[in-house]
Amino acid sequence: MTEKREFLLQQLDEKFKAIDQNTDVHLEGLLHATPITYWDYILPESLLSLQVQRSNLPDEMVFIMYHQINELLFKMILWEIDQVSNSDNIEAAFFTEKLRRISRYFDMLSTSFSIMGDGMDIEQYQKFRNTLTPASGFQSAQYRLIEFASTELINLIDYRFRATIDRNTPYSHAYDHLYWQAAGKDHATGKKNTLIVLFERKYRTMFLRKMEEYNTTNLYTRFKQLPDDVRQDAKLIAAMRHYDKTVNITWVMAHYHAAGKYLGEAAATGGSDWRKYMHPRYQRRIFFPDLWSAEELEHWGEDA
Secondary structure, X not given: OOHHHHHHHHHHHXXXXXXXXXXXXXXXXXXXXXXXXXXXXXOHHHHOOOOOOOOOOOHHHHHHHHHHHHHHHHHHHHHHHHHHHOOOOOOHHHHHHHHHHHHHHHHHHHHOHHHHHHHOOHHHHHHHHHHOOOXXXXXXXXXXXXXXXXXXXXXXXXXXXXXXXXXXXXXXXXXXXXXXXXXXXXXXXXXXXXXXXXXXXHXXXXXXXXXHXXXXXXXXXXXXXXXXXXXXXHHHHHHHHHHHHHHHHHHHHHHHHHHHHHHOOOOOOOOOOHHHHHXXXXXXXXXXXXXXXXXXXXXXXXXX
């Protein structure tokens, strides 16, 4: 019995007593436990069974796996954002490091579009895309959560309706005026298309709950809650600006150019006018507007 082992046993005893458990039972259980393996921990067989094609075209597999990788990265991004959102005491170094991690994930997403841009046969894509209608990357719920978690809700409202919405506006009303609603509506009648009807049937209730949850815990609000001296931290400001530009210009434009190669002038699978919907100079998605100059805001996305 070494001194270290005795210390560890004491720590284990305290841990299990705190939850009304018998330490000896747990130690005896270790005698019968099998060693952990990579395949038990990462579950690659389960992960690799999730790719199901709707056609017999080989490059559809590239398309499926690429989007599944995106969703895993979105989960990593939300994991980091929520650590900031749920932190009681935020220091500049902690906030900055989390933003840098998040930005690296989005940098990876941005550069990864070469997989789609150069990694699929256009003719194959033009064929299998017809089996996907009306599904669309628009329907990524995690990406919408990233937006809610990043900024105040007013910054996600369609520019045409911002003057009519404030913090006292019901979440359901604000939801119906989010910028991305325009991609799923007939501008003449206001009728929602199948793309957005199915999307809302699946996620609307959860979105309304998350909109309220992130109302006081989104990254922009948490930044504004910091002491004055912390908000002036140069590294923190640089990290926030980098994140804002990476998500709302760099990543969006990488997606835009990849779509342009495969779609040309065609509508997206969901039926939206994707060129106007996606381009930052039209939607002007900006998470942290106070951190940009008036000139930068005026010309947002134009150099993209």
